[in-house]
Amino acid sequence: MSYLIKPIQYQALLGLQQTELGIKQIKDFFQQNLSSELRLRRVTAPLFVLKGMGINDDLNGVERAVNFPIKDMGDECAEIVHSLAKWKRLTLADYGINEGYGIYTDMNAIRADEELGNLHSLYVDQWDWEMVMSPQNRNLDFLKEVVNRIYAALVRTEYLVYETFPEISPILPSEITFIHAEELLQRYPNLTTKERENKIAEEYGAVFIIGIGGNLSNGKPHDGRAPDYDDWTTRSENGYHGLNGDLIVWNPVLGQGMELSSMGIRVDKDILLQQLTVSGQENRKELYFHKRLLDGELPQSIGGGIGQSRLCMFYLRKGHIGEIQAGIWPEKMRKDAELLGMPLI
Template sequence: MSYLIKPRKYKAILDLKQTELGIKQIKEFFQQNLSSELRLRRVTAPLFVLKGMGINDDLNGTERAVSFPIKDLGESKAEVVHSLAKWKRLTLAEYNIDPGYGIYTDMNAIRADEELGNLHSLYVDQWDWERVITKEQRTIDFLKQIVVRIYAAMRRTEYMICEMYPQIKSFLAHDITFIHSQELLDMYPDKTPKEREDAITKKFGSVFIIGIGNKLSDGKEHDLRAPDYDDWTTIDKSTGLAGLNGDLLVWDDVLERAIELSSMGIRVDKEALLKQLKMTRQEKRKELYFHKRLLDETLPLSIGGGIGQSRLCMLFLRKGHIGEIQASIWPEEMRQECEKIGMLLI
């Protein structure tokens, strides 16, 4: 079901030509900064993978992958990727990357089950990245260090685009605020997870919510996560709270709501994978190629995530709809409503 937010008194700051140039500059500048901050090398990524290998991501665990038969492989099926969390970890092993270094790639995906709107499209473009870590780095403190570096690259990119287009004013908070999803529930016990995200992000501007996927004190998850990439059950010694992953959110005063720019985390090790598969009753996945590799401990420990390219451009160019940044398919009614208020979808 599609849903359109209509910003009050919306007016696009940039025309189509300026927007396209801005998109190019943001994408080139940010990925160079991300690569430098995290010591990542660029690699080429697949658009699709073989079905039944356990390589494609299940995201929340409910989305259907777009699939098709391959004539020259005896009609074996391929799936268009949802994201590349598991593929990247296999690639780290293949390239024999040392701890402290990693990879990034342009990830293009199709998510047929997305509810279309200002922030959600059938087409997804991300910078997917993954970095090898040591056992000692599987902590909340190390996760925070990586988040701070990524946020620094975002702030530099914002400064660049404000220099390029002086009519766009800086808005990102100087620092990012960290909070665990359980602490957020304690602060706003009467709000839904989305309402809690909006409240905390409006208050601080830029927030990283730690611990996404594990059940909280109310018996519910802040949001769902698949059991086989992020580690959302390991308890951090410094906090006593479960979860070594999280979401990076920024307040968008155009849409007057929080926008998730990145989902990332320390990945499951053997112990966490077994625990999370059991918790979600998906232990049959242990027979899949990726999971066997992880359980055999032939894959490196890692941290990784995805950063939305179109969302970052949308935010920095002060757009009200992701369709002003990328070409996709939208309900005709949505196109007409957007045109009425000055949001011209590509």
């Protein structure tokens, strides 16, 4: 069900032409910085993959992939990608990428089951990245190191926006705060997941919430994760599980937290088997991706996705993602957004 957040006294700081200029500058600058920080090379990515190979991202396991028959392949079914979480790991192996290096790509997806709103559209565009890592780096310290390097690129990009558009003042803190989902639950036990995220994001400005997918002490996960890419099972020295997380910043225009990235250390053979069992999806072991992982053909890796339109929306202080990307919206939302000063492209 679509839902429109109505920013109080919203006024776009940039016109249409300035917005388009800002979008290009942000995308060009950030991806170059991301590539330099993590030693990533750009590769070409698919818009669709064959159904039934276990390559497509299952997200929370309930979203339907847009699909179509391929006439020249006997009507074999193809699916529009949800993300490239597993495809990237196959590519690391096939390209023979060395340890300490990786790949990034422009990921474009259609998510027909998305609930449309200020932050969600049918079209998803993000930088998907994946880096080969040593098995010895399967720990929280390494995850935090990579998050800090990505965050440094985010801070530098915000300053570029300020240099180009002085009316947009930087608001990101110099450092990001780390907190585990269980610690967040203990701090705000009576709040919903989203309310907890809003509280911590408003307090610190930028946070990375660790441990997404595994059940917390209340018997529920902070948020859903498919069982076959992020490691949300491994326990650290403090007893908390999960080697993944979400990067969330405080969005003053909408007055709430805003997720910019989801990332994590990927499953190895043992963790994959464990998470498939926990989630009751052991039948996936026979799929193409899973068999290659279980046969030891895929490298240990860390990876994630960073929303392109969301990043631009945050930096340019826009109230709706439809001010950044062209799309289809419910007519009522389009009219209401127009009245609020948020004309949707």
